[in-house]
Amino acid sequence: MQCGAAVRLWDPSRVPKHKVCGEFLTPEIRPVLERLNLWDAFLAQEPARMERMRLVFGNRSANNRFAEPAYGLSRYRLDALLRGEAEARGAQVIAERVPGTVDITAHGRQFAAPGKDRLFGFKAHFRGPVSDAVELYFFDGFYVGVNPIEGGLTNVCGIGPEEGLRRHGFDYDALVNSNRPLSDRLRPLQRELNWLSTGPLLYQTRLQYPPLDTFLAGDALQFVDPFTGTGMAIAIWSGSLAGKAAAEGLPKDDYYTQIRSGVEKQYRWCGRLRSALSMSFAPNLASYIPAHWLYSITRPKIESR
Numbered sequence: 001m002q003c004g005a006a007v008r009l010w011d012p013s014r015v016p017k018h019k020v021c022g023e024f025l026t027p028e029i030r031p032v033l034e035r036l037n038l039w040d041a042f043l044a045q046e047p048a049r050m051e052r053m054r055l056v057f058g059n060r061s062a063n064n065r066f067a068e069p070a071y072g073l074s075r076y077r078l079d080a081l082l083r084g085e086a087e088a089r090g091a092q093v094i095a096e097r098v099p100g101t102v103d104i105t106a107h108g109r110q111f112a113a114p115g116k117d118r119l120f121g122f123k124a125h126f127r128g129p130v131s132d133a134v135e136l137y138f139f140d141g142f143y144v145g146v147n148p149i150e151g152g153l154t155n156v157c158g159i160g161p162e163e164g165l166r167r168h169g170f171d172y173d174a175l176v177n178s179n180r181p182l183s184d185r186l187r188p189l190q191r192e193l194n195w196l197s198t199g200p201l202l203y204q205t206r207l208q209y210p211p212l213d214t215f216l217a218g219d220a221l222q223f224v225d226p227f228t229g230t231g232m233a234i235a236i237w238s239g240s241l242a243g244k245a246a247a248e249g250l251p252k253d254d255y256y257t258q259i260r261s262g263v264e265k266q267y268r269w270c271g272r273l274r275s276a277l278s279m280s281f282a283p284n285l286a287s288y289i290p291a292h293w294l295y296s297i298t299r300p301k302i303e304s305r
């Protein structure tokens, strides 16, 4: 709309709603939202601010202080903000898809086919003392993130193998309490939202290559392990680039070149780290790797675009 094109939005599901997501936004979100004139509206939602990161592997932990703050905002609030702003700027939300008019496809990630070693994600909100850190607890093939969001709430969100979930009878409270450091961390908190789950998750090792008739954006481009907390920033960034390219009639190749230079390297590292983390010795090894290095190699280059 800012580029002068009429915009129609179609999504078959209800927006906003609670979604399985860590709701953690890395500092890259700021320039992405500033370029869209959305930064003040974002701050008006009173997102939680985080100054540091803590990775916990059994009895060991690694800490890193962010150079700039990271943020926590529920998907319910963020998705409502984005939808509301799009409509306020003239986008028309349509109830029926109009055949043959899709320029931008942002349908999110693909689901995995049935098979072994399937991964599922889960999340709930808790109330209680709030910290200024994003924490990740690694155990038994799972990792669980704990970070503040708006309104004094804490998001608890994890990913792990179906087999491990089965061992706990798909009881997420039992699962998070099975790890001593995580159970200690959550003890002063009370759960406020029923656990939500999603999956099976399919990690993709390559960027999806351009279909001729559409610009792919967000997870439709590639879904990588979300522990880097950049999925939402990349989705908003790529969606805005796709919108501009579609409105200006730019060749799709030019768009995908920008996408590749922004995220391809980061996605490759995420894939490598995900493979490494699935090995049994990895958590011990990872506790010796500086957290700031792990953080820096997984940063997308999306600020200056």
Ligand SMILES: Cc1cc2nc3c(=O)[nH]c(=O)nc-3n(C[C@H](O)[C@H](O)[C@H](O)COP(=O)(O)OP(=O)(O)OC[C@H]3O[C@@H](n4cnc5c(N)ncnc54)[C@H](O)[C@@H]3O)c2cc1C
Pocket: 010, 011, 012, 013, 015, 020, 021, 022, 023, 024, 025, 026, 106, 107, 108, 109, 121, 122, 157, 158, 159, 198, 201, 217, 218, 219, 220, 226, 228, 229, 230, 231, 232, 233, 235
């Ligand atoms: C467990 C978990 C934790 C995560 N934690 C974080 C985190 O802390 N920080 C972070 O930045 N990222 C996180 N992510 C990743 C983040 O959720 C995604 O990267 C982000 O939501 C991608 O946005 P998107 O718009 O591409 O897709 P989505 O948010 O999935 O939205 C896709 C939309 O498309 C709609 N849709 C589906 N099919 C169609 C269709 N055929 N036509 C039209 N519409 C369709 C869906 O209804 C949906 O509303 C996490 C993901 C998971 C699974």
